[in-house]
Amino acid sequence: MDRKWWKEAVVYQIYPRSFQDSNGDGIGDLKGITSRLDYLQELGIDTVWLSPHFKSPNDDNGYDISDYRDIMDEFGTMEDFDEMQQEMRKRGIHLVIDLVVNHTSDEHEWFVESKKSKDNPYRDYYIWRDGKDGKEPNNWVSRFSGKAWDYNGETNQYYLHLYSPKQPDLNWENPKVRDEIYDMMKFWIEKGVDGFRLDAAGSYSKTEGLPDGDLNNVNVGAEYYLHGPRIHEYFKEMNEKVLSQYDDIMTVGEIAAVTVEDAKKYSGTDRQELGMIFQFEHVNLEYKNGDRYSLKPFKMSEFKKVMSKWQTELDGLAWNSLYLANHDQPRSVSRWGDDKKYRNESAKMLYTMIMTMQGTPYIYQGEELGMTNAGYTSIEDYQDINVRTIWKERVLTGMVSPEEMLDTLSVISRDNARTPMQWDDSKNGGFTTGTPWLKMNRNYTEINAKESLDNPDSIFHYMQKLIKLRKQNAVAVYGSFHEYDEENESLYVYTRELDGQKMLVVLNFTGEEKEFHLPKEIEYNKSQLYISNYENDGKIGDKCLRPYEAVVYLYE
Numbered sequence: 001m002d003r004k005w006w007k008e009a010v011v012y013q014i015y016p017r018s019f020q021d022s023n024g025d026g027i028g029d030l031k032g033i034t035s036r037l038d039y040l041q042e043l044g045i046d047t048v049w050l051s052p053h054f055k056s057p058n059d060d061n062g063y064d065i066s067d068y069r070d071i072m073d074e075f076g077t078m079e080d081f082d083e084m085q086q087e088m089r090k091r092g093i094h095l096v097i098d099l100v101v102n103h104t105s106d107e108h109e110w111f112v113e114s115k116k117s118k119d120n121p122y123r124d125y126y127i128w129r130d131g132k133d134g135k136e137p138n139n140w141v142s143r144f145s146g147k148a149w150d151y152n153g154e155t156n157q158y159y160l161h162l163y164s165p166k167q168p169d170l171n172w173e174n175p176k177v178r179d180e181i182y183d184m185m186k187f188w189i190e191k192g193v194d195g196f197r198l199d200a201a202g203s204y205s206k207t208e209g210l211p212d213g214d215l216n217n218v219n220v221g222a223e224y225y226l227h228g229p230r231i232h233e234y235f236k237e238m239n240e241k242v243l244s245q246y247d248d249i250m251t252v253g254e255i256a257a258v259t260v261e262d263a264k265k266y267s268g269t270d271r272q273e274l275g276m277i278f279q280f281e282h283v284n285l286e287y288k289n290g291d292r293y294s295l296k297p298f299k300m301s302e303f304k305k306v307m308s309k310w311q312t313e314l315d316g317l318a319w320n321s322l323y324l325a326n327h328d329q330p331r332s333v334s335r336w337g338d339d340k341k342y343r344n345e346s347a348k349m350l351y352t353m354i355m356t357m358q359g360t361p362y363i364y365q366g367e368e369l370g371m372t373n374a375g376y377t378s379i380e381d382y383q384d385i386n387v388r389t390i391w392k393e394r395v396l397t398g399m400v401s402p403e404e405m406l407d408t409l410s411v412i413s414r415d416n417a418r419t420p421m422q423w424d425d426s427k428n429g430g431f432t433t434g435t436p437w438l439k440m441n442r443n444y445t446e447i448n449a450k451e452s453l454d455n456p457d458s459i460f461h462y463m464q465k466l467i468k469l470r471k472q473n474a475v476a477v478y479g480s481f482h483e484y485d486e487e488n489e490s491l492y493v494y495t496r497e498l499d500g501q502k503m504l505v506v507l508n509f510t511g512e513e514k515e516f517h518l519p520k521e522i523e524y525n526k527s528q529l530y531i532s533n534y535e536n537d538g539k540i541g542d543k544c545l546r547p548y549e550a551v552v553y554l555y556e
């Protein structure tokens, strides 16, 4: 298999707004990040994915960019960025930035020009259409709910926005737009960044004629903008004009509703498009009919099926990204573990899985501390634009009761992962001396980095060890994957193998003791303990696993 630095990397995602404030305005910033790089180095990660740091009016916390070549006012200056990057480099940390080019902010100068008149040179940078019978050009729905079109009175046309009205979609059909994007990518590469995470990257190409979508779909219209007709042509062009001009740029595309077959097209090793993608199957399993705000019970065998499928079906053909959380998902320990009694054990078990699978692992900030969901009980506490729109659409119209929606939000809202980092037990967890932009999770007095660094048994120290072991054992990175006991609703059992080096992973996903029987196909002469979240010896065999126990062996 083709070996690459970014396949061996362990990535840490920083959501700058919530990481560390350095000037007391309650908003995390670049200087704050720089001041915490020693902490990241100690954890052992070697790559940072930075959520958007560009100039933005913050309708969607930076995912609405008004200048691609400047820094968000609240985050600091270009000098701060350069300094942060130099300090990362000194510590051997690569920097991957967020490329948000499905849309810009409506305050980007391209859009300011574009909306002025139909013959403005920037008109065709966006997707403008005449209305139909006094209504929107088609029935597409925004991914934040509501119509995907907004009307502009001066020019009597509508523009498309797959996200908020302040995030107009760029017109990728226009070669000038694509060239602007490629130039901007070069600008950042030449400043020294090592790669890009491509936001909403499956939506750039829209089907000609923008036909009405199927109304039974939650995301009405998605069949005409996800994996659209020219999407692979665009990535090939981006690769040819930008990525292949430099050495080993890391790319990871965020692609909604992606199947294994699609993934091989976006990121196949023979395709010259992207290095890897984020898929969403394992995090979407609990959404009824694809609706994030309508939940169904979790089933372990379904979860394993999805995880294992991505492991085996991309093997040798494309490369996986491994993640349990990010700034759009709830906290992993609250979701799949037990964020109370077995918080320590279950958080360790979950990351044992992530760090022993084939692919590049991503740790979202705070996951190394076992941070939990926000615990908000009032709608006033939420800030996310997605929460505000869904509240308007479903609660204010009487579709769902406030109590029911608050319950759902406490499980699934994006703000669960956006509460500020918990550095210590001082006021505001050491995140800011001012008022945090988003309310802290109250548990920062017990769950925080200082406590974790002082405690040898902490999730942080376990994660540190997982990272170190992964760096020392190529089998953990490149090994092929084989699952056993697929129907087991409690245990996840699999092996990895590379050049005769073998690894057995046994994970208990429940808060109860569970019997493990060694599959008879597994034969060994010698075995040794790789890691466990409980006391364990290195002997492979039948055993009773304790609540959320994870045990990994190397064997020959």
Ligand code: GLC
Residues within 6 Å of the ligand: 060, 063, 064, 100, 163, 199, 200, 254, 327, 328
């Ligand atoms: C991606 C981002 C999300 C953002 C959206 C629009 O899904 O991860 O945070 O709201 O794109 O840019």
Ligand code: CA
Residues within 6 Å of the ligand: 021, 022, 023, 024, 025, 026, 027, 028, 029, 074
């Ligand atoms: Ca600040």
